[in-house]
Amino acid sequence: SDGENTALLQVEKTGISMIDIAANGTTSSSYAALNLIRSDGSSVNDHTAVDSGDTIGRVNFIGADGADRFNSCAAIHAVAQADFTANDCPAHLIFSTNVGGAAVSERMRIRADGDVIIGSTTWSYPKALNVQGSSGAVLSLSNYDTTTYAQDTSTSIELRINTGNTNNQNGAVEIRGFKENGTNGDNARGINFWTSTNGGANTERLRITSNGSC
Numbered sequence: 001s002d003g004e005n006t007a008l009l010q011v012e013k014t015g016i017s018m019i020d021i022a023a024n025g026t027t028s029s030s031y032a033a034l035n036l037i038r039s040d041g042s043s044v045n046d047h048t049a050v051d052s053g054d055t056i057g058r059v060n061f062i063g064a065d066g067a068d069r070f071n072s073c074a075a076i077h078a079v080a081q082a083d084f085t086a087n088d089c090p091a092h093l094i095f096s097t098n099v100g101g102a103a104v105s106e107r108m109r110i111r112a113d114g115d116v117i118i119g120s121t122t123w124s125y126p127k128a129l130n131v132q133g134s135s136g137a138v139l140s141l142s143n144y145d146t147t148t149y150a151q152d153t154s155t156s157i158e159l160r161i162n163t164g165n166t167n168n169q170n171g172a173v174e175i176r177g178f179k180e181n182g183t184n185g186d187n188a189r190g191i192n193f194w195t196s197t198n199g200g201a202n203t204e205r206l207r208i209t210s211n212g213s214c
């Protein structure tokens with residue numbers, strides 16, 4: 001039970017409580033599955049279509065808080081993106097966590113079109129990946145090489161595009177943050193930009209060093 005609804009089935013024991021769903025077979029059609037199914041009907045085996053905004057299914061993670069076992073600390077749920085019609089069932093997948101309180105809040109959404117929104121529930125002009133933070137660094141990329149600490153060790157962002165359907169069909173440019181020296185414990189670092197002509201490999205075009213010079 002989640003405090004709002006009473007469970008129809010409960011499995012409880014001391015220690016580890018686990019449920020296995022196993023399938024055996026040698027073909028791709030053999031698999032184990034857990035199906036969470038919803039209709040907007042009022043009777044068993046009703047096929048009334050769900051509406052936009054309806055929660056299709058939800059997985060709650062609940063820990064006892066000393067008073068009860070009703071408050072979710074995290075949850076994953078699927079929500080209809082639009083009214084469902086025959087063989088047309090668009091939905092978002094939403095991941096929520098609890099920062100401290102009685103309820104969870106949405107933290108990440110994989111939209112029906114595949115776009116990902118992190119740190120916000122809305123976006124004015126959504127792209128394939130949208131990340132929003134409340135303060136400081138919003139997106140951090142790390143290279144934790146702990147073996148060489150070599151000069152030019154880098155963390156990079158690659159920007160890739162399709163450039164045609166013949167010959168050179170795609171290409172990329174890079175922005176790299178790099179270590180300026182090979183001295184263990186010296187963290188002087190800079191940033192450089194890499195581009196390429198048609199058919200070539202990326203070449204460094206601009207470097208900004210740790211003291212700001214180019």
